[in-house]
Amino acid sequence: SIKACLFDLDGVLVDTAKYHYLAWKRLADELGFTFTEQDNEKLKGVSRMASLDILLSVGQLEFDDAKKLELAERKNSWYFESISKMDHSEILPGALEFLKACRENGLKTALGSASKNAMTILNNTGLTPYFDAIIDGTHTSQAKPDPEVFLLGAKALSVSPEQCVVFEDAEAGVEAAHRAGMSCVGIGSADTLGKAELIVPSLQEMTIDRLKELNAVR
Numbered sequence: 001s002i003k004a005c006l007f008d009l010d011g012v013l014v015d016t017a018k019y020h021y022l023a024w025k026r027l028a029d030e031l032g033f034t035f036t037e038q039d040n041e042k043l044k045g046v047s048r049m050a051s052l053d054i055l056l057s058v059g060q061l062e063f064d065d066a067k068k069l070e071l072a073e074r075k076n077s078w079y080f081e082s083i084s085k086m087d088h089s090e091i092l093p094g095a096l097e098f099l100k101a102c103r104e105n106g107l108k109t110a111l112g113s114a115s116k117n118a119m120t121i122l123n124n125t126g127l128t129p130y131f132d133a134i135i136d137g138t139h140t141s142q143a144k145p146d147p148e149v150f151l152l153g154a155k156a157l158s159v160s161p162e163q164c165v166v167f168e169d170a171e172a173g174v175e176a177a178h179r180a181g182m183s184c185v186g187i188g189s190a191d192t193l194g195k196a197e198l199i200v201p202s203l204q205e206m207t208i209d210r211l212k213e214l215n216a217v218r
């Protein structure tokens with residue numbers, strides 16, 4: 001039976017993609033090329049350095065590792081300015097309610113995010129107390145679709161992977177959940193999340209009953 005829910009951060013609990021986009025766009029502007037919102041879709045759920053590689057390929061630019069690190073740090077300082085101003089009003093609809101419902105029903109909760117800035121975002125939005133475990137980009141060495149982040153989450157909660165359900169908005173995250181041996185609820189549209197066991201537009205449509213139905217299907 002299901003004992004734990006593991007949540008991705010960006011795109012599931014908060015919309016930080018817009019801040020990532022503004023910061024990457026500013027970097028692209030400085031480097032002299034256009035970076036569109038459509039390009040930004042490719043960065044969702046992807047680690048910081050992998051995101052930079054994608055951005056630079058859009059601009060058809062190449063740099064050595066030292067320069068790339070400097071560019072990533074520059075982007076991050078702008079991004080950090082944005083997330084420093086976040087508050088509870090930026091929690092996505094239904095997210096807080098579903099986290100509370102999980103805990104009221106005896107389910108454990110964990111964060112499973114690629115972001116190295118997750119703690120800042122959780123603290124500023126007031127979400128930190130709703131997690132039994134927090135695994136983010138500071139704990140992992142392998143990025144999604146590698147299952148590491150979710151396996152570490154299950155371990156921290158002392159539950160086995162088959163007792164976990166992952167909530168993800170990115171295709172790489174759905175794959176990571178499956179490679180971890182977990183079910184996945186996709187948050188968004190079936191176009192990109194087709195492989196998830198259940199797809200809902202947002203956590204507003206998610207209930208404990210629907211979670212239990214998922215369990216019956218498996």
Ligand code: G16
Nearest residue numbers: 009010043045046048113114115116
């Ligand atoms: C998030 C975002 C990605 C971002 C990554 C790393 O992942 O979706 O766009 O590149 O974190 O973020 P940072 O630069 O803050 O370390 P997730 O896993 O929460 O969706």
Ligand code: MG
Nearest residue numbers: 008010011045
């Ligand atoms: Mg995400």
